[in-house]
Amino acid sequence: xxxxxxxxxxxPTPPAGHTAVEPLPELPDAEQLAAMTIREHVTLFEDLHRxxxxxxxDTGS
Numbered sequence: 001x002x003x004x005x006x007x008x009x010x011x012p013t014p015p016a017g018h019t020a021v022e023p024l025p026e027l028p029d030a031e032q033l034a035a036m037t038i039r040e041h042v043t044l045f046e047d048l049h050r051x052x053x054x055x056x057x058d059t060g061s
Contacts, residue, residue, distance in 0.1 A: 004030070024052075025048075025051065027044075
């Protein structure tokens, strides 16, 4: 079963007084995800988790 992406979702604007953050790294498309090994999925998740944690640290949240 193929995964078909939906339409792009617009990014919300940050609240007044807050600056926008850099966009997240590009994620693999459905075909690339389907071809990845479990270890590659784990590595992708760990990298994304680390990126998000770093951003939370930077914003003080």
